[in-house]
Amino acid sequence: MSDDPREKLKSCLLNLDKNGLLQAVQAVVAEANPEAAQDAVDALAEGLQIVGRRFQEGEWFLGELVYTGELAKEAMGQLSPLLKSSGAESKGTVVIGTVAGDLHDLGKNIFGNYAASAGFEIVDLGVGVAVEDFARAAREHQPVALGMSCLLTVCAGSVGKVIEELSRQGLREALKVIIGGAALTEEFAKDVGADAFAPDAVTGTDIIRAWSCE
């Protein structure tokens, strides 16, 4: 195996090797070099790209998706103080939640983990989140993006209501809206005026990452 710490991080993540990954992260942290920390973060992001591809191609399933998401989030948690100390900006805050009436939270949680490991601050409002609570969080946290998850077709109407409420309160322009979950589609996103639909958590993370680079 290569000695390159970036390669090591990536391969540990892809081999689901928690100990190896955390050791590699520790080694980076010990160096106390913000540049090396940034390299490590990039390596994790590359690893997650591959995870996403394996999931989309059916090679991996939920178990691996959830586990790698947790690993990456933990690694990121250890690296981020170093990045912050060097004055590197956070990519911004993302508010997430599952819409009113719906208690499914697995997809939302996975997305939250991935977004966190991509360097976003996550404010998770939980499940069954009322329209007004999404709007309040948008006001309080001034997020770069607001993410809604919905798996029940009967609850899909809430997605549009949240977007309307954001507009009504003059909050819509300042942020992007991303939605996902089995009850929603690309077309639905267009209809209700969301900025993007994410078929899976990794794609969702790519989308908000691209937004933050705009």
Added chain:
Amino acid sequence: MHAPVKIELQPLGTAAAVARGTQLQDVLHRFGVEFPCGGRGDCGGCRVRVLAGSLPITEDQRELFSEQELADGWRLACRHAVEDRLVLEVAQWETTVLVDHGELKFAARPGTAIVVDLGTTTIVAQLLDLQTGQVLALESSRNPQAVHGADLMHRIEYGLSKTGRVELVETVRSEVGAQIQRMLASVSNTDLAIERVLLAGNTAMHHFFCDLDLEPLAHAPFESEQAGFQEIDPADLGWALPGDPRVQFLPSLGGFVGSDILAGILATEMHRSEGIIALADLGTNGELAIGNRDRIVCASTAAGPAFEAGQIQMGMQATTGAIAGVEVAAGELRCRVLGGGEPRGICGSGLVDAVACGLETGLIKSNGRLSRGSISLAGRVEITQQDVRQLQLAKGAVAAGIRILLGRLGAEASTVERFYLAGAFGNYVNPTSARRIGLIDFAAERIEPIGNASLLGTKLALFNEALEGDHFEALRNSVEQIPLGVDEDFQAYFIQETSFPNL
């Protein structure tokens, strides 16, 4: 060679002309007879007695029947084809109760009544003689509401508008009404008076039939205040029935767990058992109840359509042409096709078998990954990676639900005395395969198909309440519903259970 032959089924007097050589199983299946072991000749549930004509004794039947029984004409319907004119007595239509512990005790009284199992997919009704406990007529038809979605959630959504609700309510009421009329027309006695019509079904079907507000069923926590016992004036249903019966719907247990499971608890006698009994009815929703006379817990877990072969590339219902069973023989996959002809697709039990075989032969890894693009079964029928993924979600949700319920009871899978599988899928699925994929982690000999537990229990409710004080309302209050959506452990268990056991 394929000239039709006449076959007559007693005691209902149903008759049909079928092509010579047709499997008896296919004929009886059309008339609502259930094949608990899926037609493998294991269980004896499809027993028939030859009243006229003949069915040659096959060797394997000697194990199940005594010499005397064979001499009396008892045979397993699933082992025979129709070669000549036949008159058969169908045992399932004779006995009122299929549960093994004890016969039906009932207070015999003159009169007739009707029981209905109002299922999301199928509606089954029986006309009963309250004196003898016998089934006088039987009807089974597909729920015509399905045009507004096979999925209950789609139907509920449709029913949220006023016109949608009226349409759904009327569709289901008139279908049950028509079933009743057909049953009455089929009996020779023209001056029957019906005393009572008793229905059971899940909470959504209960609300449709009783025309109740659907809004509480459209969002969390899915609790309706009106889910209790309901009585409806037959005039409001647009039914004109002899005897002016009381029409009543049994109460739901909470959330989506309906009176079908309440009836199932009665049918399995869980509420009286000392040992722990489990009951599962697996469709797009997995309805579960586990417990004994001290405590019973229940839950509804979303499984998705995989057990009914929905969203499966070559999925189809368990009818002629469906691969219903797969086994490994000499390293090859061997398929059992319903009706014996060319395979056209795969049904839920076939999918479970196929995946179990895939795990055995290494074609499928424990994380569900196929070792190659797809697995060919027979003819052009194959299963894909996506099919396996759908099954993983369904089985994960059910297995996680069972773990949560056992945890609440402080029980272990190994202490469950009997695991009853109700409903169509439960009837056909091979217990060994169900265990191999980790759907139900119980020894195969403790898993038992129970058929239509809802209908059975509804009959018990009808016959028993006066006699035993077994009042369903009291039972209902003692059963605790566990909402899985807010359970702390569900998610972790679900993820673990989406994988297959690594043996």
